[in-house]
Amino acid sequence: MAKLPYSDVDFSLRAIAGRAEGFGRFAVGGLHGPLYHVTTLADDGPGSLREGCRRREPLWIVFEVSGTISLSSYLSVSSHKTIDGRGQRVRITGKGLRLKECENIIVCNLEFEGGRGHDVDGIQIKPNSRHIWIDRCSLSDYDDGLIDITRQSTDITVSRCRFANHDKTMLIGADPSHVGDRCIRVTIHHCFFDGTRQRQPRLRFGKVHLYNNYTRNWGIYAVCASVESQVFSQCNIYEAGQKKKTFEYYTEKASDKLHEASGLIRSEGDVFLNGAQAHLRQGVSEGCVFHPSEYYHDWTVEPPSESLKYILQVCAGWQSIPRPAEQLIPRPSEQ
Structure with a gap:
């Protein structure tokens, strides 16, 4: 039977810190700060999520309430925060989270649904943000993207998330004029893209490692590589619905170049079901697309089996799990 990674991170409250695989592996969130308890579902004020996220000091944010x-307006998250939804069922709606010029953020076990308005994303990461981990979140039905990563934001992992009921799912890299997005590095693994129409993800300029994801019944394409981007797709399950094209390539011109270019996708160990067509570019060798081992040594990857497909349908996204206990660190005199 397939197993999801991080099987031990729910042993104690802060065991999740620094445990991401991939490019976001250095995200520790609010590891070194006190607990902040969300005691109200109000948009702002004492005990609200917004109040905790705006504070400048490191905080480990937990919830004492369930609900919506x-x-x-966008909820801005300052550096060194963990937003930990384990133990409750918290749904974010109306707008989303904005991670702007921040670092060391963990967002875990929340639901994002029904965001309305122009340029409203579930989780918007821009500009210049880094060391971020989005884990076990369910995201659906926003007017723009579910997760957007742009404007030189990098070193990010998205894991064990469920995406559904949406069009433009995940944009990585803003547009051809933002050549600074060449620094972007993102890992996406053990996620379930359930009938989302396109952008699982769409990438410009940066590098993305996809592994052990299950993407099914897309409406246009599964993954798109645009100007200068590199996608390493490893042991994923692509199951087509009516549309069979799995990989798309859009040609655009970077603002500092004379000629247009598309991106590159390297597929290793992927499976293509129900007539899914890979459309891999000819001549894409190992040297053309980065390999994750150039950046990190270990990640949990296994063959794309039927058991993995089942596990991802059940265990990706928000989970009904208890909040782990806070593990107290003994004082020196007590050791």
């Missing part, structure tokens, strides 16, 4: 937090 309806945001009237």
